[in-house]
Amino acid sequence: MKLFIKPLYNWYRNLLRNSKYRWVVIAASLLYIVSPVDFVTDMIPIVGWLDDRLIASILVTEASQLLLEQLKNRKAKNQAEVQKALS
Template sequence: MWKLGRLFTMFRKEIMLAWAVLRDPRAPRAAKLVTVLAALYVISPVDFVPDTIPILGWLDDGLIGYFLLQLAFRFLPGELLQSLRARVGTRGATK
């Protein structure tokens, strides 16, 4: 059960980091665009796997949203990503 709690905490911090990317004027437009696309995919009723399939539909939204956020973070310069991670309080090195 504690693994699920850690996963939720990690995902919450990634969402806070995505919000920081959207608000920071130094962030490139590509990073902001992919962040918005991730949010739109998660709330969109059109999915690869419909949300009417209980577990797979939600897993589809979460995984694609997470991977889109990771793509958005790759568009950020290394020092900006580290600065935003420090501000939000997440750990992680730039890849």
């Protein structure tokens, strides 16, 4: 099991380094949560909910990282403008 999860995790992390693919992952995660189609049906009590929670955690993580990066870039840009105005 560990031999399968580690390469999948590495592929996922490398994929998200490109911001274009990060938007694709966010959109696909949102679509999966909203759609009635599941990989594991919710009729199986615990296992059916785990895939939804996993996708929701991916969605929240990636969206929050994207927002934090945008805020950081905006703050750096504003600081650069202030420095330029003071010079």
